[in-house]
Amino acid sequence: MGRIGLxxxxxxxxxxxxxxxADINDExxxxxxxxxxxQLLLKRNxxxxxxxxxxxxxxxxxxxxxxxxxxxxxxxxxxxxSVLKRTQQDIEAxxxxxxxxxxxxxxxxxxxxxxxxxxxxxxxxSSESFPQMMENMRYMQSVLNNDKGLFVDYNSKIERLxxxxxxxxxxxxxxxxxxxxxETKKQEIEADKKEKAAYxxxxxxxxxxxxxxxxxxxxxARRLQAMVERLEAKSRxxxxxxxxxxxxxxxxxxxxxxxKGFGAxxxxxxxxARGEIVGGFGRHKHPEFNSYTFSNGISIAAPQGAEVRxxxxxxxxxxxxxxxxxxxxxxxxxxxxxxxxxHAARIIKKVGxxxxxxxxxxxxxxVDSSRGPMLYFEIRYQGKPVDPSPxxx
Numbered sequence: 326m327g328r329i330g331l332x333x334x335x336x337x338x339x340x341x342x343x344x345x346x347a348d349i350n351d352e353x354x355x356x357x358x359x360x361x362x363x364q365l366l367l368k369r370n371x372x373x374x375x376x377x378x379x380x381x382x383x384x385x386x387x388x389x390x391x392x393x394x395x396x397x398x399x400x401x402x403x404x405x406x407s408v409l410k411r412t413q414q415d416i417e418a419x420x421x422x423x424x425x426x427x428x429x430x431x432x433x434x435x436x437x438x439x440x441x442x443x444x445x446x447x448x449x450x451s452s453e454s455f456p457q458m459m460e461n462m463r464y465m466q467s468v469l470n471n472d473k474g475l476f477v478d479y480n481s482k483i484e485r486l487x488x489x490x491x492x493x494x495x496x497x498x499x500x501x502x503x504x505x506x507x508e509t510k511k512q513e514i515e516a517d518k519k520e521k522a523a524y525x526x527x528x529x530x531x532x533x534x535x536x537x538x539x540x541x542x543x544x545x546a547r548r549l550q551a552m553v554e555r556l557e558a559k560s561r562x563x564x565x566x567x568x569x570x571x572x573x574x575x576x577x578x579x580x581x582x583x584x585k586g587f588g589a590x591x592x593x594x595x596x597x598a599r600g601e602i603v604g605g606f607g608r609h610k611h612p613e614f615n616s617y618t619f620s621n622g623i624s625i626a627a628p629q630g631a632e633v634r635x636x637x638x639x640x641x642x643x644x645x646x647x648x649x650x651x652x653x654x655x656x657x658x659x660x661x662x663x664x665x666x667x668h669a670a671r672i673i674k675k676v677g678x679x680x681x682x683x684x685x686x687x688x689x690x691x692v693d694s695s696r697g698p699m700l701y702f703e704i705r706y707q708g709k710p711v712d713p714s715p716x717x718x
Contacts, residue, residue, distance in 0.1 A: 359619060381521050388514045395507050402500050409493045416486045423479040541649070548648070556642055556655070587637050587658040594636045594716045597666060598689055598700045600627030606712040621710035622665065622703035629698040633666050633687040635680045636704075636716075644672045650701065651692030656680060665703035668694040 596602075604624030635656055642663075643655035650667035654674065657663055670690025674680055691698045704713045 362618060381518065381525065384514055384518050384521065388511065388518070391507055391511050391514065395504065395511070398500060398504050398507070402497065402504065405493065405497050405500060409490070409497060412486070412489055412493060416490060419482050419486060423482060426475050426479055429475070552643075552647075559642065586660065587639075587662040588660050590637055591716050593718060595634070595683065596625060596717055597636050597664075597702050598625050598627045598631055598633050600625045600631070600689075600700070602626075602714075603696070603699070606710075606714060622701055623713050624696070625700045625702060626696070627689040627698060627700055629689060629691065630670060631689040631698075632685045633669060633689060633700055634683045635686050636664055637662075637682050639664070639680060641674045641676050641678050641680060641686070644674060644676050646692070649693055651694060652687065652690065654686050656686070661707040663703075663705040665701075665705065667701040667703075668692055668699055670698075 602623055603626045604620055606620055606623055608619050633654075637656075637658050639656040639658035641654060642657045643653065645653065647653045647667070652669040652672050653665065653667040654669065654672055655663055655665050666687055668690055669687035670692065671688045672686070673688070674684075674686045680686055689698050689700050694701075702713060704711050704716060
C-alpha cells in the first residue's frame with residue numbers, strides 16, 4: 326500500500342504540473358494571438374500606405390493638369406484684353422466722329438430754331454416760281470432727313486459699341502472667375518497634398534510603432550512565463566509550509582486562506598475603484614484598422630490618486646512595476662483565485678502582507694497607460710483570466 330500511495334502522489338504532482346503548464350500555455354496562446362493580430366494590422370497598414378502613395382501621385386498629376394489649364398486661360402485672357410483694347414480704340418474713334426456729327430446737328434437745329442416760321446416764309450418768298458419753291462422745300466426736307474439719319478446712326482453706333490464692350494467685359498470677368506476658381510482649386514490640392522504626405526509619414530511612423538509593439542509583446546510573453554512560474558512556485562511552497570504549520574523562511578506563519586471564500590463571492594464584490602468601466606473583458610475591434618485585440622480584464626476610468634481597494638481577503642504576492650502594466654499589485658485569494666490591479670500611481674501594500682476586503686492596496690495612476698488615469702483589473706482562476714463583470718454587484 327505504501328508503494329501504491331507513493332505512485333499516486335507522484336501522479337497527482339505530475340497532473341498538477343501539467344495543469345500549471347497548460348495554464349501558462351493558454352496565456353501564451355492569447356499573447357501569440359495578439360501578436361498575430363498586430364502582424365495583420367501591419368499588413369493592412371502597408372496596403373493603406375500603398376493606397377496613399379497612389380493618391381499622392383494622382384493629386385500631383387491633377388495639379389499639373391490644373392497648372393496647364395491656368396496657363397491656357399491666362400493666354401486666352403491676354404487675347405481678350407487685346408481685343409477689348411482694340412474695341413475701346415474703335416469706340417473712341419467712332420465716338421469722336423459721332424461727336425462732330427452731333428455738333429453739326431446741333432448747329433443745324435439751332436439754325437432752324439432761329440429761323441422758325443420766318444425760315445419757311447423765306448423759302449416761300451425767295452422762290453421765283455411755284456416749282457422752284459417746291460424744289461427748295463424738298464431740298465430743305467432732304468437736309469433735315471439727312472441730319473435726322475445722321476443722329477439715328479450716331480445713336481445706333483454708340484449702342485452697338487456699348488453692347489460689344491459690355492459683352493467683352495463680361496467675357497473677361499467670366500474668364501477671370503474661372504482663373505480665380507482654378508487658383509483656389511490649386512491651393513486646395515496643395516493643402517490636400519500636404520495632408521496626404523503627413524498622413525503617409527504618420528503611417529510609416531505607426532508601422533515602426535507596431536513593429537516595436539510586436540517585439541515588446543514577444544518579450545512580455547517570455548517575461549510573463551518566467552513570472553508565472555516563479556509565482557506559482559512560491560505559492561506552492563507557501564501553502565505547503567502552512568499545511569505543515571512551518572513558517573516560510575524570513576516570514577511569520579500566516580493563517581491559511583479558505584479555498585471556498587472567493588469562489589462564493591460571484592455577484593457580491595464591489596468595484597476596486599470608484600469610476601466608469603471604459604473597457605470590457607474579451608475581444609475588441611479596432612475602430613480604424615478593422616483589427617481585433619483581446620483584453621484579459623476591465624479598465625476603470627477614475628481620478629488620479631483615487632483609492633484602489635482589494636476586492637476580497639487575500640495575500641499580496643506581487644507589488645512592483647511590470648512593463649506594459651505600470652505599477653501592479655497581484656493578490657492571492659486562495660482556491661486558485663487571483664486579482665490583479667495595474668497602472669497604479671502608488672503601491673501601498675507590500676508583498677507578503679495579508680489584506681481584507683475593501684482594504685486600500687494602491688492609488689489610481691497613469692503609469693504605462695495610454696488613456697490617462699485608470700485602473701486595469703483582472704480576476705484569474707488557476708492562471709486563466711475570467712470576465713470580472715459578473716462578479717460585481
